[in-house]
Amino acid sequence: GAVVSQHPSWVICKSGTSVKIECRSLDFQATTMFWYRQFPKQSLMLMATSNEGSKATYEQGVEKDKFLINHASLTLSTLTVTSAHPEDSSFYICSASLGRGPLRGYGYTFGSGTRLTVV
Amino acid sequence: AQKITQTQPGMFVQEKEAVTLDCTYDTSDPSYGLFWYKQPSSGEMIFLIYQGSYDQQNATEGRYSLNFQKARKSANLVISASQLGDSAMYFCASTGGSQGNLIFGKGTKLSVKP
Numbered sequence: 001g002a003v004v005s006q007h008p009s010w011v012i013c014k015s016g017t018s019v020k021i022e023c024r025s026l027d028f029q030a031t032t033m034f035w036y037r038q039f040p041k042q043s044l045m046l047m048a049t050s051n052e053g054s055k056a057t058y059e060q061g062v063e064k065d066k067f068l069i070n071h072a073s074l075t076l077s078t079l080t081v082t083s084a085h086p087e088d089s090s091f092y093i094c095s096a097s098l099g100r101g102p103l104r105g106y107g108y109t110f111g112s113g114t115r116l117t118v119v
Numbered sequence: 120a121q122k123i124t125q126t127q128p129g130m131f132v133q134e135k136e137a138v139t140l141d142c143t144y145d146t147s148d149p150s151y152g153l154f155w156y157k158q159p160s161s162g163e164m165i166f167l168i169y170q171g172s173y174d175q176q177n178a179t180e181g182r183y184s185l186n187f188q189k190a191r192k193s194a195n196l197v198i199s200a201s202q203l204g205d206s207a208m209y210f211c212a213s214t215g216g217s218q219g220n221l222i223f224g225k226g227t228k229l230s231v232k233p
Contacts, residue, residue, distance in 0.1 A: 034218070057218055093162070110156075
């Protein structure tokens with residue numbers, strides 16, 4: 001249980017275009033979704049946190065207007081990279097929280113990630 | 120702020136041998152959770168094992184065990200009987216992020232030699 005489906009797995013787009021990444025919770029309601037970015041050979045860095053029905057909270061240094069996050073329902077959160085540039089090329093991964101505190105590790109579940117390449 | 124330190128950028132282990140991946144954490148929270156994840160080249164984050172700060176016993180999950188030393192603030196992962204498929208990045212993580220998120224270490228790349 002507690003599966004998050006993330007699409008697309010990989011995407012190549014032209015510089016200046018926008019790309020939308022979706023994360024769907026398949027068998028539970030995700031009240032909170034975390035969006036991470038991971039550059040090659042580096043760790044996961046939190047970009048933003050979205051809560052259903054409210055505005056996302058962005059980490060320092062993350063451009064709100066470039067990385068649009070929408071969490072309109074308890075089962076869907078989206079990240080849109082607007083006007084993408086080559087430096088936005090990275091691995092993006094979402095993670096859903098199942099509520100307060102971890103429950104035998106299943107308090108956090110991850111999508112499979114999206115590898116974005118901007119050419 | 121919570122901080123996770125993994126001091127081994129890369130590790131090599133012979134197939135069928137055991138290996139320990141180091142992780143230390145820094146927190147002032149009385150209650151916290153510690154996680155280990157495996158990330159193969161495909162990128163997915165695979166949950167391996169979890170240790171709660173109040174758990175009396177070290178966590179074990181199959182070939183994975185967590186050597187939890189609370190006083191030292193260390194949570195090392197022990198993989199027994201390494202397999203070629205264990206070659207991957209391994210991340211130690213902790214609860215305590217300001218948004219309720221996990222905080223990750225820099226990771227250790229494990230390579231299993233045949």
